[in-house]
Amino acid sequence: MKTQQLTKTRIHLCISVVNIALFILTTLFFTVLTAPAQTTEQNAYARFLNNGMEQMKAADYQGALNSFEQARRYNDSSAAAHLGLGIAYFHLRDYQHAERELNRALEINPREATANQFLGELYYRKDDLDSAASYWEKAVEFDPSASGLRTRLERIRREHKTEKDFNQDVTTHFLVKYEGREKIEAGRIVLRILEDAYSEVGHALSYYPDREMQVILYSDQQFQEVTDAPGWSGGIYDGKIRIPIGGIEQKTQGLRRILYHEYTHAVVRAITPRVPTWLNEGLAQYFEGREIDGRQKEMLRRIAQTDKLPPLSNLEGSFMGLCGDQAVFAYMLSLSSVRYMIDSFGMYRVKDILEELAAGADTGKAISNGIMLSYEEFDINWKRSLE
Ligand SMILES: [Zn+2]
Numbered sequence: 001m002k003t004q005q006l007t008k009t010r011i012h013l014c015i016s017v018v019n020i021a022l023f024i025l026t027t028l029f030f031t032v033l034t035a036p037a038q039t040t041e042q043n044a045y046a047r048f049l050n051n052g053m054e055q056m057k058a059a060d061y062q063g064a065l066n067s068f069e070q071a072r073r074y075n076d077s078s079a080a081a082h083l084g085l086g087i088a089y090f091h092l093r094d095y096q097h098a099e100r101e102l103n104r105a106l107e108i109n110p111r112e113a114t115a116n117q118f119l120g121e122l123y124y125r126k127d128d129l130d131s132a133a134s135y136w137e138k139a140v141e142f143d144p145s146a147s148g149l150r151t152r153l154e155r156i157r158r159e160h161k162t163e164k165d166f167n168q169d170v171t172t173h174f175l176v177k178y179e180g181r182e183k184i185e186a187g188r189i190v191l192r193i194l195e196d197a198y199s200e201v202g203h204a205l206s207y208y209p210d211r212e213m214q215v216i217l218y219s220d221q222q223f224q225e226v227t228d229a230p231g232w233s234g235g236i237y238d239g240k241i242r243i244p245i246g247g248i249e250q251k252t253q254g255l256r257r258i259l260y261h262e263y264t265h266a267v268v269r270a271i272t273p274r275v276p277t278w279l280n281e282g283l284a285q286y287f288e289g290r291e292i293d294g295r296q297k298e299m300l301r302r303i304a305q306t307d308k309l310p311p312l313s314n315l316e317g318s319f320m321g322l323c324g325d326q327a328v329f330a331y332m333l334s335l336s337s338v339r340y341m342i343d344s345f346g347m348y349r350v351k352d353i354l355e356e357l358a359a360g361a362d363t364g365k366a367i368s369n370g371i372m373l374s375y376e377e378f379d380i381n382w383k384r385s386l387e
Contacts, residue, residue: 042074045081048067048074049068049071052071052084055067055360056088056091059274060360061092067084068084068088079109082101082105083101086098086099086102087118089101090102099122102118103115113143113146117135120132120133120134120136123135129156132156136149137153155228162222162225167187174214179217179219186245187217193256197259197264201263204347205271205354207271209270213266215240215242216241216243217243218242218245227242234261237269243258243262260289263287264283268284271355273358276316277334278334278338279353282336282341285338292336292339297386301387304383304386309333309383310333313375313379315334319331340381344381345371353366356369
């Protein structure tokens, strides 16, 4: 995996933190729905729960919220309805209401693992690592099969231990944490670059996140311990921007690239919780200022001529499972297709696509609503442009 090429093309981990709960939630609803329904009210309740679940799967969180609210009206003592409401509010970033509903679900069923999991996530986002860990411990206790959560719990403990004595510094939009007073200047450099990224990426996408964003600077070794990221990873965004910073003392082009890249992921995540990886990684590389060089262009041209380029729909899932050369290739295709999209249709259309995704459209529908071409037509046009 640790090839020379991979080292050059930094790979970034973009970890989805809440989707693991969907399975647990499905199981819970299935239990509710398979119980014999006896009255019209129970039927209506089950129907609204089911609708909410379907809407949640389609990332239509506002629709899901309305359905769960209806279900709750039929049965206010239902843990499932309050849980559904809590998760929908969470995805809509209304954390205050999310917390209220999740706590209500726990009052009804104190052993509700998913409610504990989401409350942990809420506190994690508030940077209250102690509370987050205690909710996640309960979630793992009540649902021992939640292996992904167990891994995060171990990570949060390492993170907590590592960051306990970190210093911090803030600007209007960012909070940076780092170890050792000698890193004060490094922290300031990072903040200055991120404020530039805030303006530039914000201006291009007409989007400025309304929450303070956290950035954590690690030594190379701490970065490995806390993130489990592969050795070639230049940084990650998992709700916080984490980068190994080594001994930076000045603003370098490499540092700027990493920060712009990860900040773009943060903005994309703030706009839409669901995005195909090629679009996410294409945008991140675009804003970091990465270009397809002459050698890569020639390679893409030759492969395009033989019709051997994969469809973009094959690049929607995580790139992490790809082997070294495949990953390099996937990042290159992502940048190439997204740059073509921006050059041909303008950044505001790309933003439209992100907003369509946020509203629950699948990739095909988001693209056709955004640029008036089907997914396949866009794919073909982009590949023709390479020949
Ligand atoms: Zn990335």
